Every structure is written in C-alpha cells, then in structure tokens.
Amino acid sequence: MQLDAHIPAGPLTEKWDRHRFELKLVNPANKRKFEIIVVGTGLAGASASASLAELGYHVKTFCIQDSPRRAHSIAAQGGINAAKNYTNEGDSIWRLFYDTVKGGDFRAREANVYRLAQLSNNIIDQCVAQGVPFARDYGGLLANRSFGGAQVARTFYARGQTGQQLLLGAYSALVRQISTGMVTLLARREMMDLVLVNGQARGIVVRNLINGVLESHAADAVVLCTGGYGNVYYLSTNAESSNVGAGFRAYRKGALFANPCFTQIHPTCIPHTGDHQSKLTLMSESLRNDGRVWVPKNGGDIRDPQDIPDKDRDYYLEQKYPSFGNLVPRDVASRAAKAQCDAGKGVGLTRCSVYLDFADAIKRDGRENIAKKYGNLFDMYELITDDSPYQKPMMIYPASHYTMGGLWVDYNLMSTIPGLFVLGEANFSDHGANRLGASALMQGLADGYFVIPYTIGGYFAGTTLAPVNTDHTAFKEATQTINDGIAKLMSINGKRTADNFARELGKIMWGYCGMSRDEQGLNKALTLIRELRAEFWQNVLVPGIDKDYNKSLEKTGRLADSLEFAEIMIHDALYRTESCGGHFREESQTEEGEAKRDDENFSCVSVWEYDGYDKAPKLHKEPLVFENVELSQRSYK
Amino acid sequence: MKKLPKRINLTLKIWRQQGSEKKGHFETVAARDISVHMSFIEMLDSVNEQLAMEGKDPIAFDNDCREGICGTCGAVVDGRAHGPQKATTLCQLHMRQFSDGDTIVVEPFRARAFKVLKDLVVDRSPLDKIMTAGGFISVNTGGAPDGNALPIAQEIAEKAMDAAACIGCGACVAACPSASAMLFVSGKISQLALLPQGKPEAARRALNIVKTMDVCGFGNCSNHRECENACPKELSIVNIARLNREFFKASFFSDET
Ligand SMILES: Cc1cc2nc3c(=O)[nH]c(=O)nc-3n(C[C@H](O)[C@H](O)[C@H](O)COP(=O)(O)OP(=O)(O)OC[C@H]3O[C@@H](n4cnc5c(N)ncnc54)[C@H](O)[C@@H]3O)c2cc1C
Numbered sequence A: 001m002q003l004d005a006h007i008p009a010g011p012l013t014e015k016w017d018r019h020r021f022e023l024k025l026v027n028p029a030n031k032r033k034f035e036i037i038v039v040g041t042g043l044a045g046a047s048a049s050a051s052l053a054e055l056g057y058h059v060k061t062f063c064i065q066d067s068p069r070r071a072h073s074i075a076a077q078g079g080i081n082a083a084k085n086y087t088n089e090g091d092s093i094w095r096l097f098y099d100t101v102k103g104g105d106f107r108a109r110e111a112n113v114y115r116l117a118q119l120s121n122n123i124i125d126q127c128v129a130q131g132v133p134f135a136r137d138y139g140g141l142l143a144n145r146s147f148g149g150a151q152v153a154r155t156f157y158a159r160g161q162t163g164q165q166l167l168l169g170a171y172s173a174l175v176r177q178i179s180t181g182m183v184t185l186l187a188r189r190e191m192m193d194l195v196l197v198n199g200q201a202r203g204i205v206v207r208n209l210i211n212g213v214l215e216s217h218a219a220d221a222v223v224l225c226t227g228g229y230g231n232v233y234y235l236s237t238n239a240e241s242s243n244v245g246a247g248f249r250a251y252r253k254g255a256l257f258a259n260p261c262f263t264q265i266h267p268t269c270i271p272h273t274g275d276h277q278s279k280l281t282l283m284s285e286s287l288r289n290d291g292r293v294w295v296p297k298n299g300g301d302i303r304d305p306q307d308i309p310d311k312d313r314d315y316y317l318e319q320k321y322p323s324f325g326n327l328v329p330r331d332v333a334s335r336a337a338k339a340q341c342d343a344g345k346g347v348g349l350t351r352c353s354v355y356l357d358f359a360d361a362i363k364r365d366g367r368e369n370i371a372k373k374y375g376n377l378f379d380m381y382e383l384i385t386d387d388s389p390y391q392k393p394m395m396i397y398p399a400s401h402y403t404m405g406g407l408w409v410d411y412n413l414m415s416t417i418p419g420l421f422v423l424g425e426a427n428f429s430d431h432g433a434n435r436l437g438a439s440a441l442m443q444g445l446a447d448g449y450f451v452i453p454y455t456i457g458g459y460f461a462g463t464t465l466a467p468v469n470t471d472h473t474a475f476k477e478a479t480q481t482i483n484d485g486i487a488k489l490m491s492i493n494g495k496r497t498a499d500n501f502a503r504e505l506g507k508i509m510w511g512y513c514g515m516s517r518d519e520q521g522l523n524k525a526l527t528l529i530r531e532l533r534a535e536f537w538q539n540v541l542v543p544g545i546d547k548d549y550n551k552s553l554e555k556t557g558r559l560a561d562s563l564e565f566a567e568i569m570i571h572d573a574l575y576r577t578e579s580c581g582g583h584f585r586e587e588s589q590t591e592e593g594e595a596k597r598d599d600e601n602f603s604c605v606s607v608w609e610y611d612g613y614d615k616a617p618k619l620h621k622e623p624l625v626f627e628n629v630e631l632s633q634r635s636y637k
Numbered sequence B: 001m002k003k004l005p006k007r008i009n010l011t012l013k014i015w016r017q018q019g020s021e022k023k024g025h026f027e028t029v030a031a032r033d034i035s036v037h038m039s040f041i042e043m044l045d046s047v048n049e050q051l052a053m054e055g056k057d058p059i060a061f062d063n064d065c066r067e068g069i070c071g072t073c074g075a076v077v078d079g080r081a082h083g084p085q086k087a088t089t090l091c092q093l094h095m096r097q098f099s100d101g102d103t104i105v106v107e108p109f110r111a112r113a114f115k116v117l118k119d120l121v122v123d124r125s126p127l128d129k130i131m132t133a134g135g136f137i138s139v140n141t142g143g144a145p146d147g148n149a150l151p152i153a154q155e156i157a158e159k160a161m162d163a164a165a166c167i168g169c170g171a172c173v174a175a176c177p178s179a180s181a182m183l184f185v186s187g188k189i190s191q192l193a194l195l196p197q198g199k200p201e202a203a204r205r206a207l208n209i210v211k212t213m214d215v216c217g218f219g220n221c222s223n224h225r226e227c228e229n230a231c232p233k234e235l236s237i238v239n240i241a242r243l244n245r246e247f248f249k250a251s252f253f254s255d256e257t
C-alpha cells in the first residue's frame, strides 16, 4: 500500500495557510445535512464535537464514562505549551517546532509538528475566552513556567490541575452545543465496532454500559478521539477505562496502526508495592525542578534515607548529566532509574525505586515556599504512601504514561479508511518517538478546535456519500459479530478473571517491551503473549450476565483486544532495531549507553496492517523527510 | 526500611440493588486479608475478585482515574459521603483509616435527583443537565482575542480557580439533608461571575441554572453546611453566598426572565 500523507506543497511556514485555502468548503446551508460521530470526550473529542457543531454539523458524541467531563484528560497536571513568548526569552513558533521534532528524536513529520506549534497560540486565546482560570502574575497577565527541561518558560498552567481546567473549558463548549441541540450526547456507551459501507466509515455499534444492549449509529464520518493504550502494561498512570479497543477495532477493519512500540515511560510515579495495586499515580514532572534523585552507593544499604550521609549517596543523574542534571528528558531519566535498580541499588520494599529528595530544597527555600509549589503533590503522595516528603525523600519509579503510537493519519488527520478521522492521543501524528511534557494537551486541542473543522469539510466536499442508515446489512453484521464475541466470552466460565490475566500481560510487556528491549526478550514475549492468549480463551471467568451493568465483561472485552494488540507492539519493537526516544533497543546504544538512532534505515514511520487473527501484521513504511531541521544526536551531558 | 504492610480483615455491610426498578437491601460480605496500603476501591476490587471466584455477582461501583480528579467514584461510607477522611475521594481513601475487625457500612450516594442504577452506581446525569443550562461562556472557536488582552487580577484568578476545582462527584448532594446541588452549582457560577469573560451572561446563567436545578429534583439549600464537609475538593460555601447574590441580582435587576 502506498501511504500518502497529503502534505501540502510549499515552504513549511506556509503549508497550513495554503492548505486551508485549497481545501474545498462546504456551503453553510449544506453543513446541517451532514452527521458526524465523535467517539471520546477528552480534550480532543470535546473540542472537536463543540467546534464541528458550531459550524452547523450534526454531531453525536459518545463516551465510556457517565459524564463527558470525566475523560482522562482531566488528570493532566503540569500544563500546556504555547509559543507565545510572553516571557521574552526568545521563544517562537519555530523554536517550539524544533524542540518538539528534536524531543521526538526525529521520528515525527515536520509539517504536522510545525502546524501544531502554529496553532498553540490560538489554543491559549480560546481557553482564556472560555474562562479557563490559568495562573497569573501580579500584574494580571498569564504566568508561564519552564517544564520538562525546556530552555524557555512556555508552559501555561492552572495550579496542578491544568488538564482538568482545559477539559472543563472544552466540556463547557460541548454542553453549550448540547443545549442548542446540535450535539447529541450518548454517555456510558462503548464503541464495539466501526461500520464501513463502500469502504467508507459510516457508523459505529456501541454497547450501552447500563443495560448491555447494542445500539447502531450511522453517520457521514466518524472521528475517533479515544485516547492512548498505556494500560497494555496494566499498571500505568492512565485511568481504569483507558483502552486500545476503539483503535484496535478500527485497525481490524482496515485502518493502519503507526509506531505501536513508541510508548512513554514517565520517570516520576509512585512505585509498585504489591499485586493489590491497580495504578501507579503520576507525581508531576515539575518536582524534578527542585528534587534531587539518588540511590545509596551500596546496594542493600538498609539505613533510613535520612541516616545515609552524602558520601554514601549516588546522585546519579547529576553525575552522569552535569549540564541537565535532574532535568534530563523523561526517557533518559527513566532508563537511568532502571539501570540503578537493575544494578541492585534500588530502594523500598521491592528494591525497585529511587529517592527524590527535597531536603536541600527545603533548606534553601524554606518549607513554606516548597509547600507553596508542591503542597498538593506532597499531600497526594502522603495520602497514598503514608510518608511525608517533607520529612523523608519520596520514592519514585518509572511507569507507563503515554503512547506516541496510534492509528496512522495523514495531514488531514484522516486514517487509511476514508471518513475515519483520528485525533488526540489516539493518533500517532506529532510526537515521534518521545513526547515532551505539556505537549499532549496542546495536540489534543489543536486537533479538535483548529484542524478537524477544516479538514473534515474538505473530505465532505470532495466525496460522494451514498445514503446509509442503520438498516444497512453492515450494521446487522457488525452487531451479530459483537454478540457472538460476547456470548463466547460469557460461555468460557473458566477460573481466572480479566484483572488476573491483565496483570500477567502487563508484566510481560513491562519486562520485555518496556524501558528497554532486545531481540531475545521480544521473541520470548511473543511466545508468552500467544500462550497467555490461548489460555485466556479457555480459562477466563466473566461473572454476571451480559445484558446488565457489568464491569467485568467490559474489562474482559478490552483485555481480549489488548492481548492481540500487544503482539503488534512486539512486532514493531522487533522491526525497529535502532534505539530512538522511548524505544531503547539494547543492541543499539552509544558507547555511553545512550540511545543510538539509525537514520539511514529507520527514518520512517512503521505502519502495520491487520492480516487476520493469529497472523503477523503486514509492515508498510512512510519515509520521513527532513528539509528544515538537521538531524542530530540528542545529548544532555 | 519499611516493614511489610499490615493486613486486616473487615466486614462490609454493603448496598445491593439489581436495578433502578428493583428494591435494594444490605448484604454482609467479608473483606479478608486487606493490605492497609490498598485504596477503598482496591479493597472493593479484591472483594469482587473473591465474589467472582465464588460464582457470585461482583459489587457494581463506578470509578476511573483512581487519583481523586475525575469525580467518578463515590459512595457513602459509615454515613459519610466519600468516607471518614476529610478532603478525600473514595479512591484516595486508604484502608489504613480502618482497623482490623471493623464493620463498614457502604451505600450509594442517595438523592431524589440521583437514581440508583445498580448497587453503588447512581445516575448523576442531572449534574450535566444543569451545566447544559448555562455552565459556559458563549464563545465559538476562533476569533478569541489574545490571551493577555484582558488582565485579570491574580487574586480574582485564584478565587476563580478555587471555585473551578469542583470534580462534579455529587458528594455535596448526597451529604445535604435536602439533596440540594447548591455547592456544585455555586462553583461554576462563581468561577464565571468572577471572571470578566463571564460577566455579560451572568444574569441569564444564574436564572437558567437555578431553574434547571429545581426541574431536576434537587432540593433547596438549608444552610446545614454538610456539603462543605463532604466536598473532597473543599469548595467553600462562600461560593453559595456568591451564587445567591448573582441570582438575586438577576431576578431583580435584569431583564432576563
Ligand atoms: C496522569 C497524567 C498526567 C498528564 N499530564 C499532562 C500534562 O501535564 N501535559 C500534557 O500535555 N499532557 C499530559 N498528559 C497526557 C494527556 O493528558 C493526554 O495525552 C490527553 O489528555 C489525551 O486526550 P484525548 O482527548 O486524546 O484522550 P482522553 O482524554 O483519554 O479521552 C478518551 C475518551 O475516549 C473515550 N473512549 C475510549 N474508548 C472508547 C470506546 N471504545 N467507546 C467510547 N468511548 C471511548 C473515553 O470515554 C474518553 O472520553 C498526562 C496524562 C496522564 C495520564
């Protein structure tokens, strides 16, 4: 298959303007004749639904949660980037573009990233107009902070709840369109399948999560905004219902999946302490601005951290990366923590954490000032672990956090299925092999507020759509297949619950396809996953009945998808024998143990096509061309 | 170095209800071998794993983020919405708050406006309905002025943020003797009334929202302050005073009806 990203011609800085001019328009009176399905109500889905409805399209919006306001975007803490240069430090659209391409280790499309940087400024304006209470300086202007090791302060924030406030802003725009009748909201619905007619995306079948009934919905286009798949690792910073299902089912219907092995492991999370644990809570990256990371010099030093004198401590990040120190990018910090623990120097109950110490910062700035900056994070940490970071260093360890991979989309955010658009974390478009802090919120809102409203019009204006409603056989067939699948799951009546299987899958993925990967381990993982999947279909236990509120059934269905999807991640990780960003292949490192790219062979997007159950997926490649930035090796020494 | 976490045994008296049309009842369920480091939700997971293995229907409860921000979780634990710990959602309540041998009573959030759907799961969509009636500033995408065009005093922005911290969990409604949604509503009204962007629509917003609150079956505020005590985000009832002011202004001094 020839993948065409449809990147507009012309100089980088003019591509988006030119493209908007060249896209055909839908006449305002005709817009109301089109119906659009939006799946998901996070930043991407809520902003897309509202903006499309404002233009006059009829929108039907779906989400798993009981309210659109609860999508996992709500949990983002740190902030959102924009190239406003309010701080006069020399930031610009070009610099944000360059930082994002470089941060992604040169594995993203220049044109998409440049557009993202351009739109970043509009997002802030839009959110302020909606009443998002961003932090402000004494003079009443918007405050900025530096985040994730960026050299300029370009991050806008609302205390430690930026995602919440941005999502509530988008939610307010969404409910406003519900009040006008332009958006119909269907909450507590899970998309079970995508429906194609004449090869075009024309609807979905959802399961009503209250009564288990399957419902069909037809439309002229489908927009997936279903978030990331970090829960493949079971323990992650994601919410319980975050899952790959919607994307995976579209993949099975022919949409291609890009860079599935590009996952982000966040360095500062509350560590794993036992099998009862259902998630690893994120401790914001901002903590590394003041906290010092260390482990005891001697493995097995069981003294309380306060009793270990400086000479017996190893501040390994400061040692190894004198210029960036504790602020090295996420992938580098995560791998370094793993290396310490692998060397037997980890601390805590499972010996699998490192210290993040605020004692020096408290000495320097006073407890009060530290409390002002991090008080609510410290409280959250204490609530969960029963230890106070004011008295003892925090214990942290990396955890699965974000997925750069996603459904392949072109410049218009359309997948390989005509009429199926993919926005937000669910697509692969902008972050390459590693996402920078405060850039996911930016991307979700750019996609939803400012890209899809134009590009979907171009699709409608240039396409013929046959009239389709839910009586079409395609809906009947999809419903039948889903029903059969559910009946199969319910009938197995084995001995292990979905949670139990999911934990095991998570361990396999974390062990062999987590922070570092090698050929042998990946091959082993393939075997283990296949064995686990075979056992799953023999031995899973789903309590309750299917025509009911049944969380166990929901989880089992999502797990069935993950068990297949995990394998695609492994194939991708096996294929990419270079290291780049968050993807670290043991076989490809510099002498100092850093990720070593292989631009000659892997300057491309790896894109996978479904080829049937239990069959290896087919590989396609989209070459990445860099005309505006020079490829360089990242160095944080 | 930390010792192995303590494990405790508990008895749950927990509300079971098959559906909104069915009658509910309390059921006694043992929660065995619970690590004190578990959250309340993880404790329920562990009980459910047990029930599933015994061929019984697990306890239905809503949750999602498990970090106190999405507002999905919630139940009344020993008579208190979200349980005994102040400023804490159910998912952030940890089992070290309980002692070995305790009996814990667990019920859904109850209110006239919230229908019980199953066990601890309730229908809180009326809260979305209230927001649909006016919890927004009428601005379309595009054409917004520069973010710094309109300075907002830091203390005003901070107050707006305090009011905006609501997670929409509905605990305030469950805690209120009149099942009023005033604290929830006052958060949004305050946030938008404090900010200059929200002022043009303030009157219409207050009138529409209060009207919808009544229609949805929420009660009137009777100044018991139970809402404030139950709120995991510690929203202050100062916001309710602000809401009353906005409503009063709108009813008497504006042309809106
Ligand atoms: C703890 C945490 C902190 C973060 N902090 C930051 C930060 O500070 N800055 C930053 O830029 N980024 C941050 N991120 C990343 C960022 O929050 C996410 O990438 C982003 O919010 C994703 O938005 P989204 O709209 O794509 O998806 P989500 O917000 O995840 O929404 C997904 C939506 O899809 C729905 N859905 C999923 N599957 C189905 C289905 N099958 N049927 C129906 N509906 C479905 C869900 O119900 C939900 O509504 C953080 C992430 C986490 C986990």
Ligand code: SF4
Binding pocket: B165, B166, B167, B168, B169, B170, B171, B172, B173, B183, B184, B187, B227, B230, B231, B232, B233, B234, B235
């Ligand atoms: S005001 Fe408090 S208790 Fe009420 S919904 Fe909001 S967060 Fe929950």
Ligand code: FES
Binding pocket: B062, B063, B064, B065, B066, B067, B068, B069, B070, B071, B072, B073, B074, B089, B090, B091, B092
């Ligand atoms: S599950 Fe999100 S607040 Fe408790």
